[in-house]
Amino acid sequence: GVLYLRDDALLSIDNLRDPIKDGQIVTTIKLENGPHTVKIDKDGTVRKPDGSSLSDGEIDALDKDWFYFKKCLEGFQRLNEDPESELIRDADGSIFVAERGDSDFLYVPTKYSVEFDRTASLLAKHDVFLECGLPKIVHSIKKETDVGVKNIQLCTNWLHGPQGRGSTKMVNDCRKIGDGRRFSMYHPFKLHDQGYRKFSDTLHLVNS
Numbered sequence: 001g002v003l004y005l006r007d008d009a010l011l012s013i014d015n016l017r018d019p020i021k022d023g024q025i026v027t028t029i030k031l032e033n034g035p036h037t038v039k040i041d042k043d044g045t046v047r048k049p050d051g052s053s054l055s056d057g058e059i060d061a062l063d064k065d066w067f068y069f070k071k072c073l074e075g076f077q078r079l080n081e082d083p084e085s086e087l088i089r090d091a092d093g094s095i096f097v098a099e100r101g102d103s104d105f106l107y108v109p110t111k112y113s114v115e116f117d118r119t120a121s122l123l124a125k126h127d128v129f130l131e132c133g134l135p136k137i138v139h140s141i142k143k144e145t146d147v148g149v150k151n152i153q154l155c156t157n158w159l160h161g162p163q164g165r166g167s168t169k170m171v172n173d174c175r176k177i178g179d180g181r182r183f184s185m186y187h188p189f190k191l192h193d194q195g196y197r198k199f200s201d202t203l204h205l206v207n208s
Helices: 017-021 056-065 069-080 083-088 110-125 130-144 168-175 196-206
Strands: 002-005 025-027 038-040 095-097 105-108 149-151 153-155 183-186
Touching: 002 110, 025 130, 038 069, 056 069, 069 095, 069 110, 069 130, 083 110, 095 130, 105 110, 105 130, 110 130, 153 168, 168 183, 168 196
Parallel strands: 025 149, 153 183
Antiparallel strands: 002 105, 025 105, 038 095
């Protein structure tokens, strides 16, 4: 299959074996509409999923809420002007921009490599931002096929600050939730910050 994985993360394989064996897409991305889910018409009009148009003020507000929104939108607007975008348009002619997601892990079975390549190549061509590009890839494959999608839980925490985020404290806090096996991925956890021994010990911990 096609595998994308952050290079500064810990991965627990317990929750991955069955869905990979069953031929599912496995990802940290959650496929659900949210405030940053939009559609772009061929004339460039940006709309909400219900069809109502977004004003410049609303776009500014969404960008303030998530400061990569305009960057994401600009990539899809470049794609919108490409004749090849017909390959990934919805039935109404618009380009669906999936809700941004935690794009830290994605596994796509080889069976769906054609659908993967069709969308991924267009997004790469127009430098679409990763955090909204990977959700679009998953959305497109799911729309074109009967593939199942398994969402795995990501452990991350913005609240610990520079001394806590990406630390063993973050990992241990996540493992206290549930039975310690809820999370399949821990990000970030950087080798150069933790050192080989602590990185190795913590990788063993999350897979024990």
